[in-house]
Amino acid sequence: MVKSRPDAAVVKLVASHQGLRRLGRRLGFYLMVAAVAITLNFIIPRLMPGDPGTQLLLKIQQTTGIAPSEETVKNVRALFGGDDQNLAAQYLTYLGQIFQGNLGVSTSQYPTPVSELVFAALPWTVLLVGISTVLAFAIGVTIGISLGWKAGGRADSFFTPAAAILGSIPYFWVAVLAVWFFAIILGWFPIAGGYDPSIVPGFSLLYVLGILKFGFLPAATIIFSTFGGWVIGQRNMMVTTLGEDYILLAKAKGLSPRRIMFRYAARNAILPSFTGLALSIAGIVAGALLTEVVFGYPGMGSLLFRAVTERDYPVMQAVFLLTTFAVLIANFIADSTYALLDPRTREDG
Amino acid sequence: MRNALSDRRAQAGLLIALFFTAIAIFGPLINEHVLHQNPLAIDLEAFGQPPSSAHLLGTTSSGQDVLAQLIAGASQSMIAGLVAALLGTAIAIIIGVTAGTLGGRIDSALTAVTNIFLTLPGFALILIVAGYTSNAGPVLIGTIIAVFGWAGGSRALRAQSLSLRNRDFVQASRMIGESRIRVVIVEVLPHLTGWVTVMLLMGFVGGILSEAGLAFLGLSGVDTVSWGTMISQAQAQNALLGGMWWWFAPPGLCIVALGGSVALINFALDQSYNPRLSGLSRGQLNAFQKIKKRVQRTPKSPQSSENVLEISGLTVEYVTDRGNVVACKQVSLNVRRGEIVGLAGESGSGKSTLLTSLVRLDRPPAVTTSGSVLFTDRQGKTTDLVSQSEAELRPLRWTSISLVLQSAMTALNPVMRLGDQFIDVLQTHDTTLSKAAAQKKTHELLKNVGIAPNRSNSYPHEMSGGMRQRATIALALACDPELVVMDEPTTAVDVVMQRQILANVLDLQRKFGFAIVFVTHDLSLLVEIADRIAIMYAGKIIEVAAAEEIWNAPQHPYTVGLRDSFPPLSQTTVSLRGIPGAPPDLRNPPSGCSFHPRCPLKFDGCDRDEPELLQIGETSVACHQYEGANPKEMVIQ
Ligand code: SF4
Numbered sequence: 001m002v003k004s005r006p007d008a009a010v011v012k013l014v015a016s017h018q019g020l021r022r023l024g025r026r027l028g029f030y031l032m033v034a035a036v037a038i039t040l041n042f043i044i045p046r047l048m049p050g051d052p053g054t055q056l057l058l059k060i061q062q063t064t065g066i067a068p069s070e071e072t073v074k075n076v077r078a079l080f081g082g083d084d085q086n087l088a089a090q091y092l093t094y095l096g097q098i099f100q101g102n103l104g105v106s107t108s109q110y111p112t113p114v115s116e117l118v119f120a121a122l123p124w125t126v127l128l129v130g131i132s133t134v135l136a137f138a139i140g141v142t143i144g145i146s147l148g149w150k151a152g153g154r155a156d157s158f159f160t161p162a163a164a165i166l167g168s169i170p171y172f173w174v175a176v177l178a179v180w181f182f183a184i185i186l187g188w189f190p191i192a193g194g195y196d197p198s199i200v201p202g203f204s205l206l207y208v209l210g211i212l213k214f215g216f217l218p219a220a221t222i223i224f225s226t227f228g229g230w231v232i233g234q235r236n237m238m239v240t241t242l243g244e245d246y247i248l249l250a251k252a253k254g255l256s257p258r259r260i261m262f263r264y265a266a267r268n269a270i271l272p273s274f275t276g277l278a279l280s281i282a283g284i285v286a287g288a289l290l291t292e293v294v295f296g297y298p299g300m301g302s303l304l305f306r307a308v309t310e311r312d313y314p315v316m317q318a319v320f321l322l323t324t325f326a327v328l329i330a331n332f333i334a335d336s337t338y339a340l341l342d343p344r345t346r347e348d349g
Numbered sequence: 350m351r352n353a354l355s356d357r358r359a360q361a362g363l364l365i366a367l368f369f370t371a372i373a374i375f376g377p378l379i380n381e382h383v384l385h386q387n388p389l390a391i392d393l394e395a396f397g398q399p400p401s402s403a404h405l406l407g408t409t410s411s412g413q414d415v416l417a418q419l420i421a422g423a424s425q426s427m428i429a430g431l432v433a434a435l436l437g438t439a440i441a442i443i444i445g446v447t448a449g450t451l452g453g454r455i456d457s458a459l460t461a462v463t464n465i466f467l468t469l470p471g472f473a474l475i476l477i478v479a480g481y482t483s484n485a486g487p488v489l490i491g492t493i494i495a496v497f498g499w500a501g502g503s504r505a506l507r508a509q510s511l512s513l514r515n516r517d518f519v520q521a522s523r524m525i526g527e528s529r530i531r532v533v534i535v536e537v538l539p540h541l542t543g544w545v546t547v548m549l550l551m552g553f554v555g556g557i558l559s560e561a562g563l564a565f566l567g568l569s570g571v572d573t574v575s576w577g578t579m580i581s582q583a584q585a586q587n588a589l590l591g592g593m594w595w596w597f598a599p600p601g602l603c604i605v606a607l608g609g610s611v612a613l614i615n616f617a618l619d620q621s622y623n624p625r626l627s628g629l630s631r632g633q634l635n636a637f638q639k640i641k642k643r644v645q646r647t648p649k650s651p652q653s654s655e656n657v658l659e660i661s662g663l664t665v666e667y668v669t670d671r672g673n674v675v676a677c678k679q680v681s682l683n684v685r686r687g688e689i690v691g692l693a694g695e696s697g698s699g700k701s702t703l704l705t706s707l708v709r710l711d712r713p714p715a716v717t718t719s720g721s722v723l724f725t726d727r728q729g730k731t732t733d734l735v736s737q738s739e740a741e742l743r744p745l746r747w748t749s750i751s752l753v754l755q756s757a758m759t760a761l762n763p764v765m766r767l768g769d770q771f772i773d774v775l776q777t778h779d780t781t782l783s784k785a786a787a788q789k790k791t792h793e794l795l796k797n798v799g800i801a802p803n804r805s806n807s808y809p810h811e812m813s814g815g816m817r818q819r820a821t822i823a824l825a826l827a828c829d830p831e832l833v834v835m836d837e838p839t840t841a842v843d844v845v846m847q848r849q850i851l852a853n854v855l856d857l858q859r860k861f862g863f864a865i866v867f868v869t870h871d872l873s874l875l876v877e878i879a880d881r882i883a884i885m886y887a888g889k890i891i892e893v894a895a896a897e898e899i900w901n902a903p904q905h906p907y908t909v910g911l912r913d914s915f916p917p918l919s920q921t922t923v924s925l926r927g928i929p930g931a932p933p934d935l936r937n938p939p940s941g942c943s944f945h946p947r948c949p950l951k952f953d954g955c956d957r958d959e960p961e962l963l964q965i966g967e968t969s970v971a972c973h974q975y976e977g978a979n980p981k982e983m984v985i986q
Contacts, residue, residue: 032461033468040474048481151628161358164616168554168608172565173580173601180589180597191589236626243625243712245759249821251710253774254746263773264762271764279467279501286472290562294584304473305566308480316477323473331468343764343808 026335030328037324041317042094045080052313053080059107059311072105079104079314103321104314108306114318117303122322124194125299128215129288130330132222133281139223140230141273145266147231148238160235166228171287175221175294182217189217192296218295222288226280233276237269244268271342278334282327289323356621362613369607373427376420386417388574400595407595409579410586418574419599425487425564425575426557426607432491433498433556434549440499441548442541445506450514450537460507466500475559479568487560490569494559495552502548509544513537543622550615554608561604576600633714636668640716645736654725657831657864658684658707658750663720663735665699665706665888674936676702676715678888681962684832689858689865691879691896693872693911697932699888700868704836707866708750709734709742724749726831748778751825753835757817761809767820768805771795771827778828794823798853815846822854832864840869851878873915876900884908887933887943894968904970906950942973950974 045052056076060068068076078093097103103114143163147156183191194214195207241247242265250264292301300319307315372379380386386404396412398404406415448459475493482489513536538545563569564577583589583597620627629637665677677699684690694700706717722734726749734742754760762770771791776782782790792802798819809817818838825833835854839847855878858865869875875882876896883893884905892905903909910928930947933939939946941956948955952973960971 029464030468033465036465037469040469044474044477045481048478052481151626152630152634153628156628157631161613161616164612165605165609168558168612169605170558170561170565170577170601170608172562173597173604176580176584176589176597176601180592180594184589184592236623239626239628245754245756246762248705248710248712249752249754249760250762252708252746252750252752253777254743254748255773255777256743259773259777263765267764268762282468282470282472285470286562289472289476290565293566304476308476309567311480313481316480320470320473320477323470327470328468341764344810 023336023339026332030332034325034328037321038095038098041321042091045313045317053077055311056080056107056313060105060110063107063110072111075102075104076314079317098321103318106307106312106315108310108312108315114314117315118300118318118322121298121300121303122326124297125285125288125292125301126326128218128292128297128299129222129285131215132219132288133226133277133284133330135219136223136227137230137273137277140227141234141270143227144231144234144273145238145261145269148235148242148269149261149265151235151239151242156235160232163228163231166225167232169225170290171221171225172290172294174225175218175291178217178221179294190214194296194298214297218288218291218297221291221295222284225287225291226284229280230273230276234269234273237272238265241265241269271338274334274338274341278331278338281330281334285323285327356617358613359617362610362617365606365610366614369423369603369610370427372420373423376423380417380420386414388413388417388421390414397591397593399593406599407593409582409596410588410591410593415579415596415599418579419576419603421574422576422579422600423603423607425569425573426560426604428487429491429494429560430553430556430607432488433494433559434552436492436495437499437552437556438502438545438548440495441502441506442538442545444499445503446510446537446541448503449507449510452511452514456507460504463500463503463507466497467504469497471497472559472562475563476566476568479563486569486573487575490560490563491556494556498552498555498559502544502552505544505548506541509541510537513540543618546618547615547622550611550618554611554615557604557608576604629713630670632670633668636673637713637716640668640718644717644719645738654723654731655685656683656723657686657688657725658682658866659721659723659725660707661721661723663703663706663722664718665702665711665715666718668714668716673718675938676888676935677706680720680885680888680890682883682890682893684864684866686831687858687862687864688881689867689879691875691882692866692868692885693870693875693882694885695870695911695932697935698885699935700885701836702888703885704834704866704868707734708746708752708834709737724832744778747774747830748828749830750832750834751828751830753821753825753833753838755837756841757821758809758814758841760821761817763809765808766805767807767809767812771805771824774824774827790827794827795820797826797857798823815842815850818842818846818850819853822850822857826857826861826863829861830863832866834866834868836868837870838867839874840871854878871915872899872911884911887938888935889943889971890962890969891944891971892969893962894970898968904965904968904975905944905972906948907944910947942971 053076057068057073060072060076074093075097078090078097101115103118105111106114106117109117143159147153147159150156179191183189190213195210246268247260247264250260255264288299289301289304291297292299293305296302300323303315304319306312307319380388391411391413393412396408397410398408398412400407404414404416406419408414409418444459444463448456448463474497478493479490560569560575561577561580564575565581567578567581569575569578577600579600580597583593583600588594588596660683661681663677663680664675667674667676680703682690682692692700692703702711702715705711705715707722709717709722711717717735720735723731724734724745725731732745734745737745761767768788768791771794772784772787775787775790776784788805791805795802795805800816800819800823804812804816804820809820812820818841822838825835838854839850842850851874854865867875867879872882872884876899879896881893882896882899883890884899884907885891886907892899892903892908894904899908900912903912907928914928928947933943933946939956941954941958942948942951942960945951945955955973958973960973960976962969962971963975965975
């Protein structure tokens with residue numbers, strides 16, 4: 001019955017190896033989701049009523065007054081279907097185009113390539129969503145920790161249900177109220193836009209300050225609309241964790257309440273929040289898209305809004321595709337953070 | 350369920366939700382017959398008017414009545430919400446339960462699909478699909494939302510049915526050959542009601558929010574009125590610059606009110622399904638405060654004692670909103686310096702409650718309501734631990750009494766290296782100790798239990814179960830305590846390891862001379878290691894005697910039964926006789942002697958008077974048989 005015990009170095013090596021394997025598996029999963037997204041992007045227009053491809057070509061002809069070039073036709077057909085090639089061949093052509101970064105041309109801003117529009121908008125959204133998500137997470141988790149530490153207390157019985165209600169406030173309405181109150185009535189912030197058009201873009205202090213000024217309200221809106229979710233999740237995890245044996249033992253050790261609260265309880269209770277972060281990034285992005293529309297913020301949301309109102313299918317599709325990729329990358333970051341924070345490389349399926 | 354509905358927040362939520370349901374159903378009638386307004390009628394005479402008696406909530410910039418629009422929009426939201434909730438939950442149930450119940454390859458495939466849908470940004474998908482089908486009504490929107498939003502629920506349901514699959518009752522119906530579908534419908538689904546309800550509610554909230562978002566982007570039909578469209582039109586037509594708050598504020602408020610009401614119901618349900626999450630109620634907290642003040646205000650002026658620990662009259666109660674339950678009643682027990690005292694009893698006997706009380710770590714809702722725990726240190730200074738405040742206790746902890754818990758896996762902080770869990774307690778109690786010195790001390794402590802010093806860099810999950818348990822024992826000795834309380838410290842390891850650990854503990858005890866209170870349900874094990882043994886039943890100590898007396902000449906009928914239900918470790922001949930009946934429900938304890946419903950020797954009066962713990966020779970016993978008798982003549986066979 002005596003098992004030979006591997007020494008610590010070996011155990012550690014195996015553990016970190018498992019950690020890498022786990023990350024590798026996650027990466028594989030995300031690649032799979034990306035493949036699914038690329039395929040959906042191919043299928044959806046072909047499932048839609050009418051013939052989006054033909055409609056597009058007509059539209060291009062209307063705006064330009066001349067028949068679209070052969071190459072444009074080929075491109076549109078690859079993306080939206082409707083030509084004589086069989087599906088498999090279409091799919092291959094489509095994949096080829098995607099991997100070359102060719103996402104077609106915008107019909108509403110013909111003949112700007114879609115990729116140009118999308119890549120101009122992407123950084124704005126990534127910045128806005130990234131910063132506000134990190135802040136909302138930090139704020140929500142901190143509040144959740146303190147509410148959970150004193151569960152049942154006065155603050156808990158008020159703020160926790162309040163946070164539950166907060167989750168049902170639509171982002172865009174918060175945005176509308178914020179514009180109305182802070183930008184119009186108080187005049188503290190610009191009403192719309194992402195930067196001051198009178199300042200030359202670049203890494204000048206003025207320009208950056210301008211971005212902050214324009215980005216403040218949209219970011220605050222997103223933070224306000226999302227932090228409640230973190231409060232509840234973190235608070236519940238904190239309560240659950242406080243019932244654990246290692247908390248009892250930490251108290252028996254006579255450690256200071258601060259140390260128990262942070263090093264023992266919060267440090268463990270925060271782990272599931274990172275899993276939650278990975279899962280909710282998609283939802284936050286959705287909300288951010290709507291928020292951008294209200295603020296006329298020059299990101300993916302506004303781009304999508306214009307594309308939808310003008311039925312600019314190529315732009316719609318590209319926004320979907322790139323948003324998916326961005327969400328997947330964010331997911332992977334959240335996942336890796338989790339793996340860094342949790343020494344157990346336990347796989348929970 | 351009933352708990353949740355008695356929650357005031359849930360009631361408020363339900364009321365609001367019902368109100369909006371009524372509006373959604375009777376909206377057109379109200380508009381036509383009460384308000385006499387057509388929500389879409391354009392009235393250029395009365396555009397952009399603030400609230401007035403003609404237009405209770407004012408008009409839009411094309412003179413449409415805002416109130417009429419709000420009322421008409423209710424059904425749009427409701428329908429989208431309902432479709433999203435019902436359809437989404439249905440898909441989640443089918444996929445989640447199938448995956449969880451069938452397992453195997455089907456499970457892997459379905460789980461992969463679920464995870465993909467969970468990760469895809471559903472809203473962006475919904476957007477482009479809605480973008481193609483320009484005139485999307487609420488039913489279509491609800492459907493799209495359900496099709497892209499079921500995955501979260503499905504994941505939860507899968508996990509639930511997976512755990513149900515291995516439970517006895519499902520296994521049993523499988524064994525008797527019931528069809529899988531029948532098993533799912535009859536056995537599995539009823540257990541998932543809570544989850545399904547939560548899913549329906551959250552699906553509804555998600556539905557109305559997504560509908561509002563899509564409508565805001567102009568993706569619902571052109572001439573349908575919806576709260577989302579109202580806000581987007583208000584924004585597009587400069588209601589913000591014009592300060593027409595009556596136009597853009599009410600629809601948002603309606604969304605918040607409807608969504609929030611459902612979220613509140615969900616919140617209350619959630620808390621009633623996981624009572625642990627709700628924490629203590631206000632009533633409990635107040636009762637706690639009062640009790641704590643009382644016990645801390647009456648400090649004993651303790652006399653120095655030979656005993657390291659003297660527990661007397663210790664009573665622990667569970668404070669609930671429906672009255673208190675006594676879990677430990679008037680417990681008295683002494684522990685001599687360097688002595689090993691065993692505390693035995695079935696689960697539910699109150700031994701764990703007593704243990705947490707004597708280390709002053711009552712797990713709420715348990716609270717020590719009276720009695721004293723006198724601790725005397727080596728210098729002869731005696732303290733009543735019960736009357737100390739939390740801050741006064743802190744420096745005494747671990748240096749006077751330390752603790753070894755049942756499962757080392759859960760007793761160690763999983764995200765901290767083993768050594769750090771030693772160093773923090775060492776440095777807390779000796780602030781002058783340098784990190785290096787603390788490290789050195791840790792290595793010594795680990796060496797005591799046969800763990801290599803380099804292990805202090807390991808995380809708990811990197812060690813074997815036996816090593817973890819030995820590590821917690823080493824940890825308990827870190828501050829040279831005078832008493833170590835051990836709660837079934839060897840139940841989680843195999844027999845070989847159990848022997849090793851016990852031998853190790855006894856060695857260390859001899860070497861350092863600390864006393865031990867060893868709590869277990871395993872009487873035969875106690876007989877081997879303990880000097881004296883106390884037996885607990887229904888929250889009371891019913892017999893205390895030297896270990897060999899307990900084994901050879903138990904006095905209390907319960908002790909006899911307990912002894913006979915264990916084979917001694919050293920013998921193989923077994924005549925196991927369990928004790929018929931079950932331990933009493935402490936919420937409703939039997940009258941008189943709490944053992945009388947199970948006692949083979951009970952006689953007239955046993956169910957009436959409570960027996961006191963009487964000192965008879967070296968043995969203390971609480972049983973009416975011994976009142977005024979000489980116990981040695983009445984040894985029960
Ligand atoms: S008091 Fe009566 S019922 Fe209780 S143990 Fe003794 S004989 Fe049995």
